[in-house]
Structure formats: structure tokens, C-alpha cells
Amino acid sequence: MSLELSNKALAVKASSTLAITAKAKEMRAAGIDVVGFGAGEPDFDTPKNVCDAAIQAIHDGFTKYTPASGIPELKKAVSNKFAAFNKINYEPDQIVISNGGKHSLTNICTAILNPGDEVIIPAPYWLSYPEMVKLADGIPVFVRGEKEQGYKVSAEQIQKAITPKTKALILNSPSNPTGMIYSRQELLDIAEVVVKNDIYVIADEMYEYLVYGGREHVSIASLGDEIYKRTITCSGLAKGYSMTGWRIGYTGSSKELAKVMGSVQSHATSNPNSIAQKAAVEAMTGPQETVSAMLNEFDNRRKYMYDRICDMPLISAIEPQGAFYVFVDLSECLDKEYKGEKIGTAARFADILINDYQVAVVPCADFGFADHMRLSYAISMEQIQKGLDRIEALVRSLR
Numbered sequence: 001m002s003l004e005l006s007n008k009a010l011a012v013k014a015s016s017t018l019a020i021t022a023k024a025k026e027m028r029a030a031g032i033d034v035v036g037f038g039a040g041e042p043d044f045d046t047p048k049n050v051c052d053a054a055i056q057a058i059h060d061g062f063t064k065y066t067p068a069s070g071i072p073e074l075k076k077a078v079s080n081k082f083a084a085f086n087k088i089n090y091e092p093d094q095i096v097i098s099n100g101g102k103h104s105l106t107n108i109c110t111a112i113l114n115p116g117d118e119v120i121i122p123a124p125y126w127l128s129y130p131e132m133v134k135l136a137d138g139i140p141v142f143v144r145g146e147k148e149q150g151y152k153v154s155a156e157q158i159q160k161a162i163t164p165k166t167k168a169l170i171l172n173s174p175s176n177p178t179g180m181i182y183s184r185q186e187l188l189d190i191a192e193v194v195v196k197n198d199i200y201v202i203a204d205e206m207y208e209y210l211v212y213g214g215r216e217h218v219s220i221a222s223l224g225d226e227i228y229k230r231t232i233t234c235s236g237l238a239k240g241y242s243m244t245g246w247r248i249g250y251t252g253s254s255k256e257l258a259k260v261m262g263s264v265q266s267h268a269t270s271n272p273n274s275i276a277q278k279a280a281v282e283a284m285t286g287p288q289e290t291v292s293a294m295l296n297e298f299d300n301r302r303k304y305m306y307d308r309i310c311d312m313p314l315i316s317a318i319e320p321q322g323a324f325y326v327f328v329d330l331s332e333c334l335d336k337e338y339k340g341e342k343i344g345t346a347a348r349f350a351d352i353l354i355n356d357y358q359v360a361v362v363p364c365a366d367f368g369f370a371d372h373m374r375l376s377y378a379i380s381m382e383q384i385q386k387g388l389d390r391i392e393a394l395v396r397s398l399r
Contacts, residue, residue: 070097123368179320
């Protein structure tokens, strides 16, 4: 018997965003003045009260196993948050606490998909969605939301993509990578299609606290009993509370599905980190001023970055409404030349930026849009200004 590796595992693409972020860190460690726009995490410290709660948990000896799907105290906090913020009623036994949002999404795919089940993924999409679906033996089906649609898909497009094998729709609002938000009416229209066809909605709402300009975040599960029954709502503390490394995500779903996901998790990882769970309780039940302060600072950066991009030739963007990304259209650049060679792809544009201008960006072929790049404004205003100056210098040099 030969020592072969799993074909399924070998087919998984490495995360290009993590690779770009790692390269930028290596360059900085080597003393290179690089600006990294790849960050998918806030640059703020975790709030002090949250850190203090974690330290207290250590001093209290809260360092043992917990129930696999999370401690009751945290499930109750999540249940209360769902009711107050999302307008959804999930009891504690409908909630599963996991090791970050990615783990929650992996649990969902594992729990609902059988071999050959199709999952509709609107493009642009977060690059991990297709890989998660494939690892659970599902088949990703992409539906493209054009720039003219605000990079969002319509209920009609979803209906056309549905087949007898369709099991679920992944809906990400606010969106990574576009920062766009589905309106209440758009969600009502999508909910009607979902209910009519009796499929699941995997509602990834990780960026729910990062919504700008007085807009509302609407959870699709809040729009009626029938869509509630078919929705698995997924979120976490990474983005809103600057707790990316703490790895706490959670889902709200039917009791039956929550029980299955808890069983899967019990064998895969057991419980999320005990100390991080105590910190998460404090984050969700303690003072919320730092969340508002981060939102205000992100909003200032968002406006600045969008205005700067609008003033540059050859590149363009739609003003993001949430999250902390600007999705930049490079299509006009790709026929231009740099040092006598045609740009051709967003990936080459990104290579030129990092090698010649010391700016790290995320080219978005792995997000379903090969002629776009993603810029994160989860970095300081000083870094944003410096990085955009360098991007503008490259764009203005193209012939």
C-alpha cells in the first residue's frame, strides 16, 4: 500500500489572504517599510475589561474542559444578544459556541451536507466558503453579483440556480470582500425563494456590528417563522470586539441541528477555549463603548479610502456600507503596461505593488472576481495614507 494523501485534502486551496498577510509581516521583520492592506482583523487592542475577565478566569482556575458546545453562561449571553440585536429568538439549547467563525461554518457544512449536495454561493465571496463546502462533500454553485448590482445577487438569480440537489444558500451580509449590505426588502425577496424551495440559509453575519451611515443590519432569520426554521445564523466576537485570536464563534439554529453540530464538535475539537469563553461573556454583557469607538474610527478610514480611490485614474469602487474592506475594480488597469509589459491580471498588479512599491493587497481571483482587489482599512490612518499614495503612484505610471 502506497502512502498516499487524501485527494480531498490535497484539493484544498491555501488561503491567499493569510499568505499575503504573512509575506507582509516577513518583509517588516526584514526592515522593509511595507504597508499591508490584507488584514482581516481590527488593529485595535481587545478591550481591557475583556482581557481582565480572561485573567480573572485563569486566577479562578477556569482552565478545564467545559461542555463541548459552550458554557451555559455564554450561551445565555449569546441568546440575549440574538434577541436584543438581531431580533431572533434562539434559546440556549439552540446555540453552539465554537472555535471561531470558521469552525462554526465548518460545523454547519458537516452537519447539513451529504455527498453531492449543492450550496449556492453568491460571488464575490469569502474565499473559504467553497473549500468548506467541498471538504464536507458538497458542491459549490456560484451566482455572480455584478458591480452594477452592488455586488449582490437577486432573488431571481438564486431561484434560477436552484436544482433538485440544492441544499443551502450562503448569505454574507455585511460582505467580505465588498462591504455591501443586503437591505430588508432584498432579504425578504430571498427569504421567499428559500422557503418556496425548502432549502437552508447559512447566514454569515460576522461583520454585523460594522455598519455605517445609519444603515440597519437585518438578520434574515428575523423575517418570519418559515425563514427562521430554515436559517442557521452564524457570527462571533472576532471583528466587532477585536478578538480574532481568541477564537470564539457561535451559531443559532434549530434544536435538532444544534445538537448535531454539538456532537460533531465534541469529536472534532471538544470545547472552545475555556478562558476565551469567559472573556466572551464579558465582551457581550459588559460595557460596549469600545465597540462604538472602533466603529467610528473605521467609518473615518472608510470615507477617506473611498474618496481617495474615487480620485485616482483607472481604478474605481462602490462605497462600502459595512465591514472594513473596499472592493476595488482594476479592470481598466489590466490592459495597461508597466515597464513595457501588460498588467493582465489583478494578481500581477498585486505582485508589482508588493515588490516595487512595498504595498500588500489581496487580489480577488479566489473571491470569484479576478479583476478586483480587496483593501482593508483595519490599519491606521497613517498607514492607509501612505499605502494609497503608493498605489496612486503605480496607477499613474501605467501606460
